[in-house]
Amino acid sequence: MKVAYIFATQRHNVSYVLAKMILPQLEENRHGADVVGMFFFEDNNYVLVDGNPIGARLHKVAKDKGILLMGCDQCCYEREIADKLFPGVPIGCFPDLYKALSGNMPDQVITL
Amino acid sequence: MTAPCRKACCSATPRLTVSELVERGFRRNRAAPLPLQGDELSDAEGNTARFSLAIAAERIVDANFRVSSCATLIAYCEFIAELVPGARLNIVTALTAADLVESVPGVPALKRPRAVLALAAFRAALAKANERRTQTEVES
Numbered sequence: 001m002k003v004a005y006i007f008a009t010q011r012h013n014v015s016y017v018l019a020k021m022i023l024p025q026l027e028e029n030r031h032g033a034d035v036v037g038m039f040f041f042e043d044n045n046y047v048l049v050d051g052n053p054i055g056a057r058l059h060k061v062a063k064d065k066g067i068l069l070m071g072c073d074q075c076c077y078e079r080e081i082a083d084k085l086f087p088g089v090p091i092g093c094f095p096d097l098y099k100a101l102s103g104n105m106p107d108q109v110i111t112l
Numbered sequence: 113m114t115a116p117c118r119k120a121c122c123s124a125t126p127r128l129t130v131s132e133l134v135e136r137g138f139r140r141n142r143a144a145p146l147p148l149q150g151d152e153l154s155d156a157e158g159n160t161a162r163f164s165l166a167i168a169a170e171r172i173v174d175a176n177f178r179v180s181s182c183a184t185l186i187a188y189c190e191f192i193a194e195l196v197p198g199a200r201l202n203i204v205t206a207l208t209a210a211d212l213v214e215s216v217p218g219v220p221a222l223k224r225p226r227a228v229l230a231l232a233a234f235r236a237a238l239a240k241a242n243e244r245r246t247q248t249e250v251e252s
Contacts, residue, residue: 073223074183077130080120083220090222093183095158 004037004068004106007044013112014047019054026061036104037068039097045071048085059086068100119217126194130187130218137177137190146176148244150237153229159185161233163192167241172196172204177233184223188230191216196234201241207231 005022007013025031038058040048047055048071062069073091076082082091090096118128126132145164152162159180166173175193179185191212196204212227213219219226 074131074134077134077183077187077218080129080131080218082130082223083218085220091220093181 001033001108002036002104002106003033003108003110004039004101005035006109006111007038007040008042008111010043014044014054017112018047018058023054023057023061026065026067027057033108035065035067036106037070037097037101038062039070039072040075041072042075043079045075045079045081045085048076048089049081050084050086055086059089063088066104068104070097070100128191128216130184130216133187133190133194133216134183136194137186140176140190140193141179141181141186143176145178146174148237148241150233150235150240152178153233153236155225155229159226159229161185161189161229163189163234163237165237165241167201170201170245172199172201175234175237179230179233182226184219185226185230187216187219188212188227189233192230192234201238201245205235205238207234 007018022031026035046052047058048069049055058069061067069089071085071089071091073082073093076091085091116122118126120127120129126136146166148167149164150162152160154160159182161177161179163175163177165175175196177189177193179189209227209231212231213224
């Protein structure tokens with residue numbers, strides 16, 4: 001099964017659900033689903049800023065497994081980080097996300 | 113005297129950050145078009161842009177636009193719309209896409225081509241203004 005994650009809420013999502021569950025499972029090849037993309041809203045985008053330690057692991061695993069990472073453009077502009085993301089990580093909105101996923105569509109989109 | 117810094121680091125408003133240009137641009141994007149409308153242009157990604165102008169005595173009095181809901185495109189168009197009021201028609205033609213990219217920092221490289229569409233749409237409206245001026249001169 002192919003899944004895409006949308007990190008829409010803030011609280012404990014990146015530091016806990018992503019960093020302590022999803023990411024280690026992806027690194028250990030035991031996540032149980034093929035992750036094709038991750039899209040980040042609001043403060044969750046800080047994980048995509050070049051140099052972020054969780055983001056560095058995520059960026060590496062995404063490159064190895066061909067996972068699309070994308071930040072919400074308006075969220076990144078609002079935080080002045082749009083041009084500070086890991087190399088090759090784009091920003092965009094829904095049309096960009098759907099277009100980027102169109103070649104590898106997920107079966108499920110999971111909003112966290 | 114130097115102009116106040118209008119970046120995110122300072123409190124001088126209105127700020128010229130992408131985020132705040134987008135916020136102001138969203139409102140302008142919904143405003144009624146001004147009397148002189150340029151052609152609607154589009155890019156390869158399906159974004160569209162059209163400027164409208166109010167002109168008096170060879171000067172731009174106001175500028176509005178109607179564009180796709182792309183934040184970067186709105187920011188570039190808003191920058192143009194805030195820059196040009198009061199400018200002479202023949203002077204604003206000197207504005208380039210590179211100027212626009214340089215004036216609105218913080219846009220990642222992948223999104224900078226939106227400046228080309230924004231500027232082309234603005235120039236299309238200027239071309240309409242010049243057409244109308246020539247027509248008026250011929251008639252008089």
